[in-house]
Amino acid sequence: MFRAGIAGATGYTGIELVQLIHRHPQMTVGWLTSESNAGQPISAVHPVPWDYPLIRLAEALQRTGDVDVVFLCLPHTASIEPVRAFQATGVRVVDLSADFRLQSAAAYEKWYRVQHSAPDLIPQFVYGLCEVNRAQLHGAELIANPGCYPTSVNLGLYPLARAGWLSHKVIIDSKSGVSGAGRQAKLLYHFVEANENLTPYNIGYRHRHISEVEQVLDTADPRGEAHRYYFTPHLLPVNRGILSTMYVSVPEGVSADDVRKLYAETYAGEPFIHLLPPDQIATLRHVTYTNRCAISITPANPEEPDGPDYIVVATIDNLIKGASGQAIQAFNIAAGLDETLGLI
Amino acid sequence: MFRAGIAGATGYTGIELVQLIHRHPQMTVGWLTSESNAGQPISAVHPVPWDYPLIRLAEALQRTGDVDVVFLCLPHTASIEPVRAFQATGVRVVDLSADFRLQSAAAYEKWYRVQHSAPDLIPQFVYGLCEVNRAQLHGAELIANPGCYPTSVNLGLYPLARAGWLSHKVIIDSKSGVSGAGRQAKLLYHFVEANENLTPYNIGYRHRHISEVEQVLDTADPRGEAHRYYFTPHLLPVNRGILSTMYVSVPEGVSADDVRKLYAETYAGEPFIHLLPPDQIATLRHVTYTNRCAISITPANPEEPDGPDYIVVATIDNLIKGASGQAIQAFNIAAGLDETLGLI
C-alpha cells in the first residue's frame, strides 16, 4: 500500500485525487492539507462521505513519514519550497502546478512573469506526459504533471510532430469546461455569467499553456522546427472536459491512410488513447469521467481525401487525464505498478 | 418621457432595468450608479452596447433634477438614506431592496436581524404587488418592490387566501434560478458548484421571504388566520426563473370548479397572469424573459377530483416579474401609464 499526501486537497484537482485514490487498490490517503479549511474534515468542504481531517502544509511537512508520495495541488510558485522539503526526506513528488513543467527557467520566466527560485531542481523533474515520456517515468522521483490544455493538444498532434509531418502553422481552437479554471469565486465563473454563454479569452499567442505545446511538439519534431501555434481557449458551459479542434497540413504525398497508420502505430497498445474510426469525431462525452484521450482525424475536404489539410480533434477530461488521473498514471509508472490501477 | 435613475445598476436587477427601459416607449435612462465601477461605461461591466457612464451614488444625489423616478437596486439597509434624500426632492422612488416591504418594523427586525433606521417612512410605502395593490399604487410616490419568491407564492395563493379557502398548513417547495442570489462571486454560485446540482437551503421556516408571504396572505384572509407556511427554497441550475410547487387543502364542499372559477374571477383582465387550463402545469418556460406569472391548479388525486387537496404551481421570471419588470409595472401604474408599457 502506498500512502499519499495531497497538498491543496480542497481544490478541484485535489478532491479528484482523493476520489481516485479511494478507487485505487494499492493506495490510501495519508494526509490532506488545506490552509483555509484546516481543522475541518474534508466532508465539511466537499459533498463526500469521508472524514479525513484537513491539516496545514506546515504540519504535513512534519509528517513526511506518513506518506510515500505527495501530490502537490498548489498555485504556481507555491510548490517550489515544498518540493525541496519533500524531496529531502525521500518522498516521491508529483507536482500538479506549472512550476516544473518547463525544462528551461527562461521559458518559465517568459510565460509566468516571475523568476524561478529553484532552477537547480528543474532538470531533475520528468514531464509526466505518460504516452510520450513513459521510459523516463520509470522510477522517477520528481514528476511535473502536464497542464490540461497542452495534454489535449500534445496527445492530438504528437504523432505528426514526431514524424516531421506537422505544418509550420497550427491553429488550435480549444474549449474547456469551467472546472479548468479552478475552484475560485470569480465573477467570470459565476453560474449566471458562464451558463448559456461561450467566452473566448487569451486568444492567439497569449495563453501560458502554449509553452508546454512548444516544448513537447517542437522538441519531438525531427527537423527541430519552431512551429507557429495559434491557440484560442474558450470557456465552455460544462463542468468538465476539453475539446481541441486543430487545423493542420501534412506534406504532399502523405495520404490519409499514412496519417491513420502513423497514429495507430504511435499509440499501439496505449491503454488510455481512444483512436476513433474515420467516420467518428471526438466529443467530450467520449472522455468525461475517464482517464482517456479520444482522437479523431478527418480530411478537411471530402473531395480531396488525401489532400494536405486535416482536422484533428482531441478530447480529455481536464480533471482526470488533464490533471489528477494523469498524475496517478505517472505515479503508477514511476512506482512500477500496473499503469491503469485506479483509473478504470 | 420619464427619465429614470438606477442606483446599483450593475447587479442583475439593475442591468435588467436598463434593458427594460430601453424597450419602454416613454422612459429613458437618466443616470446609473455603481460604487465599484464608477467612472467606467456600463458596457465595460456588462455585454451591452450602451455607453452610459456609471457614477457614484453621492453624485447621483446631486443630480436629482436629471430624473423623474429612481429605482434603488441596493442591498438591504443601504436603501434607507437614499430613499429619504430622493423623497425630499420630489423624485418618485421604487425600492427593490427589502427595506420597506414589511409594513412593520418589528417584522423587519425579526427577519432581517437589524433595527430599522427609518420606521417613520414605512407607512408611506405601497407594497408593489400590482395585481393585489393596484388601487393603492395609483399615484404612489414610494413603492416597495416585492421579493422574487414571495411574488410567485403570493400570486399563486392570493385567490384562495382572499376567499378564506386557504388551509392552515401550506407547504411551498420553491426552486429558483441562480440569478436570484444576485451577482456576487461566492463559491456556492460558482458554475461548477451549481451546475448539474440542486441545493435546498434555509428550509422549513427560515427564509426571510416568508415574512412577505405572511404579510400578504394572512392579511388577505378574511378570517385573519395566521397560516403555517413551510417554505423550502432550492438553488436550481438555470439562469432565471422561479417555480413554486404548493400543497394546499380547501374546505369541504368546495369543488375543483369552484377553485378554478375563483382564480378566473380574481385575475380577470390581468395582463400578466397566465392561468393555465386544467390539463397543463406551469413550467419555467411559460414565463422566462417575460413579465408573466403562470399558474396551474391540479387536484392532487385524480380519483378525488373534488377532494380537498390541490397542487398549485406558480412560475415567474425572478428578474422580471420577480424584480425589475414588476418595478416597471408598478411605476407605470403609479405614473398613470398603460400598465404594460415596456413589458410586452
Next chain:
Amino acid sequence: MFRAGIAGATGYTGIELVQLIHRHPQMTVGWLTSESNAGQPISAVHPVPWDYPLIRLAEALQRTGDVDVVFLCLPHTASIEPVRAFQATGVRVVDLSADFRLQSAAAYEKWYRVQHSAPDLIPQFVYGLCEVNRAQLHGAELIANPGCYPTSVNLGLYPLARAGWLSHKVIIDSKSGVSGAGRQAKLLYHFVEANENLTPYNIGYRHRHISEVEQVLDTADPRGEAHRYYFTPHLLPVNRGILSTMYVSVPEGVSADDVRKLYAETYAGEPFIHLLPPDQIATLRHVTYTNRCAISITPANPEEPDGPDYIVVATIDNLIKGASGQAIQAFNIAAGLDETLGLI
C-alpha cells in the same frame, strides 16, 4: 469471474451497467443485446472504446451458457418472457424493468394498466432494495430492481415507517435528471425544451412509482397504516440525479435526537448510506456518479427544534443507486460477494 449478459444494453441503464462491470474485479461482459443496433459494436452507439458486438435477444436466448447472470434493461411487459426463459436455464436474473417489482398482480394492473402475464413468477422475485431486503437477497435467483424515484423516497423514509413514526400524510416533492426518462427521442426531452426549464408532471397521486413506495413503507409500518402519499415529480435540467424533498410529521414526544438516532441505528454500517450531520442538507452533488444515497433530516421550524415537523431530503444518482449500481449491489449480495465490489 461472473459473466454478465445485458439485454437492452444501449439504453442509459444498459450502458451504465457495461461501465460498472468494467470496473468490477469479478465480472466480465458475456453478451449485449440491442434490437435496433444488432450487428454493430457498442462503440458505434455510445462514445465508449469497447467493441463488444450487439446481438439480438433471440440470439442471446440461445447463448445462456455464456453468462452467469442476466441484467434485463427492457421496457415493462417485455421482460416477462425472457425472465422465464433465462430462469429455466439456471441463469440468475436481475430485472431492471417494473414487471416484477410489485408483489401483487393487482397492484401492477392498477398502475401499469395491463394484465400481468406471469403472476406465478411474482412471488419468486426478491425486491432488490438492498438496505431493506438484504437478508432475502442472499442467494436470490430472481431479483426485481427498484425504480429510481422510489429508491430515493423509500431509503429516505424507511426508518420512520419501520418505527411507526411516519405521519399519515406524506408530501414528496421530487426532482429528477433527464436520464431518468430513458434514451428516447421525445420532444419533451429535447435539449432546448428541457434546458433552462423545470417541468412538473404526473403530480399528486398519479405516477406509477407511488406503488413501490406504498409497498415498501406501508408494509414496513408496524401499524399497517396505508399512508397518503402526494408525489410530485419534476423534470430537472441535469443529466443525472434525483432529489426528493419530503415533508413529514412524527408523533408527539419524539425529539429531533430520537429521529437522528433512529436513522443512525437503522443504517449503521451501511456502505452506501451517507447520513448527513444536522447542519448539512443533501444535494445532488453528494451522490452523482456514486452508488450512495445521501439523507438529511431538518426540523421544519428552528424555533421548534423538537416540533413534530421534519423535512427529509434524500438524493441518489438515478442511473447508479437508482438503477444499474443497485442492480450490481443486489447481485453482489445474491452471489455472496463483497457488496461494494465495482461500486467504489
Next chain:
Amino acid sequence: MFRAGIAGATGYTGIELVQLIHRHPQMTVGWLTSESNAGQPISAVHPVPWDYPLIRLAEALQRTGDVDVVFLCLPHTASIEPVRAFQATGVRVVDLSADFRLQSAAAYEKWYRVQHSAPDLIPQFVYGLCEVNRAQLHGAELIANPGCYPTSVNLGLYPLARAGWLSHKVIIDSKSGVSGAGRQAKLLYHFVEANENLTPYNIGYRHRHISEVEQVLDTADPRGEAHRYYFTPHLLPVNRGILSTMYVSVPEGVSADDVRKLYAETYAGEPFIHLLPPDQIATLRHVTYTNRCAISITPANPEEPDGPDYIVVATIDNLIKGASGQAIQAFNIAAGLDETLGLI
C-alpha cells in the same frame, strides 16, 4: 398595421416570429399554420398565453387576403410551391428556408443534392442580409432570409472581403446552440446527449452553409477570389447563440488600426452591429435575446500587433439575428418602416 402569416409556426423560428410580432408596434398576427398541430391553439404546443388557432397551409393559401406578408418557416424544398402561390396574390414573402438563398440553381443542387423546381424564381429574390443588401431590400417583394451560421461568418468577415483584404484560406470554427438544429426529436439533440457535451460535426468543407459564405464573401471580394473556407460547426450545450472564431490574415502593410477603421467605416450607423473595443472579445451573452451581431478583432500575436494574423470573433442569437429577427428587419426595410421596429 401589417398582418403577418406564418407558415410553420410551431418550430423554433416560427414561435420566435410570433413573439417578435407581438412586440412590433405595426404588425399583428394574421394566421399561423402547422400541419401536425392544426386545429389546436398555439398555446397547446408552446408555453405562450396566446390562443391563435393553428390552421393547415392549404387553408392559409385560401386566406391570402388576411395577410400582408408571409413568413415561411418550412423545411427546404417545401417552400417553393407556397412562394409561387403567395407571390401570385401579391403578398410579400420572406422565406426562412434555404430554397432561395443561393442565387444559382447549380450551387443549390450541389449543396442540397436535389434539383431546384423553380429556378425562374431565384433571380427575383433578394438575399436578406440587411447590412450588406439594404439597398436591394427597399421595396423587395421576395426575400430569402440568410442561414444562421453564414450570418455570423458573413457579418464578421464582410469588411475584409469587400476591401480585398481577406486571405485565401479562412478557418472558421463555429459553435451553435441546439435550437439551431430545429425542433425535432432526434437522439443527437436529446438533453442527456447534448448537455455537458460538445460535438463537432460536418467538419471541414462539408456543411451546406458554406455555400452562403462563398456567395457573399467571394462576391464581395473585388479581386473575385474564390477563397478556401474551412468550416467546423460544433453543437454547443446552450439553447441559443452562435459564436464563430475565425482565423484570417491580411495583406502586408495593413495595420491593426487600418483593420479597425475598416470595420468602423463599413458598419457606421448600423443599429444592430456591436463592434467591440480592442480589449474585448465577443461572447454569446453580448447577443442572446437580441437582434445584434457582436464582432471583435484581435491581433493573433501581441508581440506583432500589426502582424498579418487576426482572430475575428462574431456572435449572434441564431433564432433572432440568425433567423426571425433578421426576417423582421428585412421586412421592415422592404416595407419602408423604421428598421428597428419590434427588435429593440
